[in-house]
Amino acid sequence: MSAAVLSVENLTTHFFTRAGVVKAVDGVSFDLAEGEIMGLVGESGSGKTVTGFSLLGLVDAPGKIVSGSVKLNGTELTGLSAAQLRARRGRDISMIFQDPIATLNPMLTIGQQMKMAIDAHERLSNRAAMARAADLLTQVGIPSAQSRLRAYPHEFSGGMRQRVAIAIALLHRPAVLVADEPTTALDVSIQAQILLQMRDLAAETGTAMIWISHDLAVVSSLASKLAVMYAGRIVEQGPTATLLRDPRHPYTAGLIASLPAMAEPGTPLTQIRGTTPSLLSLPEGCPFAPRCDYSTEACGHKPDMTLAGDRGWRCFHPTGKTTGLPA
Numbered sequence: 512m513s514a515a516v517l518s519v520e521n522l523t524t525h526f527f528t529r530a531g532v533v534k535a536v537d538g539v540s541f542d543l544a545e546g547e548i549m550g551l552v553g554e555s556g557s558g559k560t561v562t563g564f565s566l567l568g569l570v571d572a573p574g575k576i577v578s579g580s581v582k583l584n585g586t587e588l589t590g591l592s593a594a595q596l597r598a599r600r601g602r603d604i605s606m607i608f609q610d611p612i613a614t615l616n617p618m619l620t621i622g623q624q625m626k627m628a629i630d631a632h633e634r635l636s637n638r639a640a641m642a643r644a645a646d647l648l649t650q651v652g653i654p655s656a657q658s659r660l661r662a663y664p665h666e667f668s669g670g671m672r673q674r675v676a677i678a679i680a681l682l683h684r685p686a687v688l689v690a691d692e693p694t695t696a697l698d699v700s701i702q703a704q705i706l707l708q709m710r711d712l713a714a715e716t717g718t719a720m721i722w723i724s725h726d727l728a729v730v731s732s733l734a735s736k737l738a739v740m741y742a743g744r745i746v747e748q749g750p751t752a753t754l755l756r757d758p759r760h761p762y763t764a765g766l767i768a769s770l771p772a773m774a775e776p777g778t779p780l781t782q783i784r785g786t787t788p789s790l791l792s793l794p795e796g797c798p799f800a801p802r803c804d805y806s807t808e809a810c811g812h813k814p815d816m817t818l819a820g821d822r823g824w825r826c827f828h829p830t831g832k833t834t835g836l837p838a
C-alpha cells in the first residue's frame with residue numbers, strides 16, 4: 512500500500528451550545544491511500560457529516576476542532592488560516608453533498624459554473640477550461656458533454672445534476688474527495704451506475720474518497736474499507752469484505768443483520784433495539800452499552816481501539832460470529 516494521502520489522528524470536534532457541549536466527533540483516526548475509497552457509515556447523528564466538514568475546515572461556530580490532526584499529503588490542515596484553507600478546498604480536497612441544487616447556481620450554465628470553479632485555482636484560457644469541463648462531464652457519464660455545457664441546471668435530471676456536482680468537485684483532480692450521501696436521493700439503478708463510475712474514477716485519477724452513508728449496503732458496494740461510526744467515534748474499521756463477514760463490534764453486527772441480504776426469506780429484518788444516545792450527555796463508558804446484548808460491568812469504561820492487522824474495534828466483548836456474507 513502506498514503512503515497515506517490523508518492521515519487523520521484523534522480528530523475531535525465539539526459544538527459549544529447553550530444546552531451544553533455536543534461531542535460530535537470524538538477521537539477519530541484513519542488513513543487513506545491514493546485512489547482508496549473508504550465508506551464512513553453509521554446512523555443519523557453519529558457524526559459522519561461533521562467529520563467530513565472537519566476535514567475541509569468547514570466547521571463554523573459554535574463548532575470547533577478541539578484537538579487532533581488532519582494531514583493532507585503531509586501538510587497539517589488543522590492549524591491553517593481561513594484563507595489557506597480556501598486555497599486548498601476544491602483544489603486538493605473537495606466535498607460533494609446530497610443536494611446538488613444547493614451547489615449549483617440556477618442562473619448560470621453548467622459551463623459557466625465549471626469555468627468559475629477552475630478560475631478559483633488556475634488560469635486557463637476559455638477554450639482549455641471548456642475542454643477540461645467537457646472531459647470531466649464525459650468521465651462522470653454525461654453524454655454530449657460539449658453541448659451540455661451550454662445548458663442550465665434545471666435542464667438536467669436529478670441524477671445528471673448530481674453527476675455535474677461530482678464533475679465540479681473533481682475539476683482540479685483533488686487528492687481527496689469527501690462525498691456526503693450524494694446518491695441517497697436518487698433511484699437505485701442510477702445510484703448503482705454512479706457508484707460504479709466513482710470506483711473507476713478513483714482508480715483512474717488516484718483521487719482518494721470518503722463515501723459517507725447511513726446505508727451499509729450502498730457503501731459496501733463501492734468502498735474497499737469501512738469505518739463504522741457510533742456516537743461520534745469510529746467503533747470498528749477494516750477492509751469491507753472482512754468486516755462484513757466477520758464483524759467484531761456488536762453494533763456493526765447489528766447493522767449487518769438489518770441488511771435485507773441477511774434476512775431469511777419471509778422473516779422480518781432484525782433491528783438494533785433502542786435509540787442512539789444524545790451527544791450532549793453520553794454515558795461514561797461505551798455509548799453502545801445500553802443497546803448491546805453483550806454488555807457487562809466492564810462496559811462502564813470507554814473501550815480503546817483494539818488494533819489487529821488492518822482492522823480495529825472498540826469493544827470489550829467483540830463478537831466472534833461470522834455473518835455468512837460472502838468475502
Ligand SMILES: Nc1ncnc2c1ncn2[C@@H]1O[C@H](COP(=O)(O)OP(=O)(O)OP(=O)(O)O)[C@@H](O)[C@H]1O
Pocket residue numbers: 526528533535553554555556557558559560561562572573574725790
Ligand atoms: N451547528 C451545530 N450545532 C450544534 N450541534 C450540531 C451542529 N451541527 C451538527 N451538530 C450535531 O453533531 C452531531 C453529529 O451530526 P452529523 O450531521 O455529523 O451526523 P450524521 O452522522 O452526518 O447524521 P446524518 O446522517 O443525519 O447527516 C449531531 O448530534 C448534530 O446535532
